[in-house]
Amino acid sequence: NEDLKGLYSALLISFNEDGSINEQGIREIIRHNIDKMKVDGLYVGGSTGENFLLSTDEKKRIFEIAKDEAKSDIKLIAQVGSMNVYEAIELAKFTTDLGYDAISAVTPFYYKFSFEEIKEYYEMIINSVDNRLIVYSIPFLTGVNINVEQFGELFKNEKIIGVKFTAADFYLLERVRKAYPEHLIYAGFDEMMLSASVLNVDGAIGSTFNLNGIRARKIVELVKEGKIDEARELQHITNDFITDVLNNGLYSTLKTCLELQGVHAGYSRRPMKSASEAQKQRAKEIYEKYLK
Numbered sequence: 001n002e003d004l005k006g007l008y009s010a011l012l013i014s015f016n017e018d019g020s021i022n023e024q025g026i027r028e029i030i031r032h033n034i035d036k037m038k039v040d041g042l043y044v045g046g047s048t049g050e051n052f053l054l055s056t057d058e059k060k061r062i063f064e065i066a067k068d069e070a071k072s073d074i075k076l077i078a079q080v081g082s083m084n085v086y087e088a089i090e091l092a093k094f095t096t097d098l099g100y101d102a103i104s105a106v107t108p109f110y111y112k113f114s115f116e117e118i119k120e121y122y123e124m125i126i127n128s129v130d131n132r133l134i135v136y137s138i139p140f141l142t143g144v145n146i147n148v149e150q151f152g153e154l155f156k157n158e159k160i161i162g163v164k165f166t167a168a169d170f171y172l173l174e175r176v177r178k179a180y181p182e183h184l185i186y187a188g189f190d191e192m193m194l195s196a197s198v199l200n201v202d203g204a205i206g207s208t209f210n211l212n213g214i215r216a217r218k219i220v221e222l223v224k225e226g227k228i229d230e231a232r233e234l235q236h237i238t239n240d241f242i243t244d245v246l247n248n249g250l251y252s253t254l255k256t257c258l259e260l261q262g263v264h265a266g267y268s269r270r271p272m273k274s275a276s277e278a279q280k281q282r283a284k285e286i287y288e289k290y291l292k
């Protein structure tokens with residue numbers, strides 16, 4: 001699974017004002033990630049893609065557009081997870097047929113599922129396709145925590161090859177790294193990439209790489225070279241940027257910064273708010289301060 005290592009942008013999705021998908025805008029965001037941010041891959045259909053606000057047909061269309069634009073130039077991971085496991089299976093089949101390099105699925109949320117139920121959910125999805133699956137663990141949004149032994153239970157299925165670890169629990173991250181050296185771990189919080197890199201994760205998947213991808217890669221490289229002081233300096237700058245972005249509205253600010261570079265990143269999907277005039281003005285300042 002070495003081929004899947006690296007830096008992935010969690011793909012932002014461009015919407016029109018009425019909430020419909022803006023295909024041209026999505027293509028431009030993908031091109032920007034490939035040509036300018038030089039990412040190794042894209043994570044399509046994640047939180048950053050406002051995926052949980054979309055219909056099955058819209059999700060499929062986005063998966064098609066991403067594959068059509070990116071071809072086989074970079075790696076593509078499809079986040080297919082859903083509260084509706086039958087939708088997840090349908091999307092797993094759909095994206096596998098399209099040629100996605102791997103699928104990923106968020107832990108089922110809202111209801112308090114037992115681990116046994118969560119495990120069955122993953123088995124149902126991955127056993128329906130000839131592909132590889134990356135568990136998407138994001139406890140702060142789902143309320144679902146998976147412990148070291150439970151990761152081991154999931155990894156018993158050899159098609160479940162890793163985890164996207166979007167949590168600040170570095171004790172758990174270290175335990176998982178030690179216990180499963182052959183499995184892929186992706187860091188999911190861009191603001192903690194330095195610490196995750198020190199723990200030798202295999203890659204990172206992030207929303208801010210849509211804009212800060214070059215700097216983010218540099219942090220990973222510096223850690224590999226043992227230049228921790230330099231890496232820390234870059235993480236400081238990165239986190240000044242991320243803090244300002246988070247304070248101004250995450251996805252809408254990233255989209256406005258893309259617009260300032262001529263990439264039609266468009267609106268967000270309701271109930272997600274798009275940037276107000278004041279937020280756009282602030283985004284412009286952020287863009288000029290950190291990205292120009």
Ligand code: NAY
Pocket residue numbers: 010011045046047048049138166188189190191205206207208242250
């Ligand atoms: C996703 O599915 O898009 C991700 O989880 C990517 C990881 C991002 N998490 C969320 C919830 O957006 O890049 C992070 C995050 O935006 C960033 O670290 C700022 O907090």
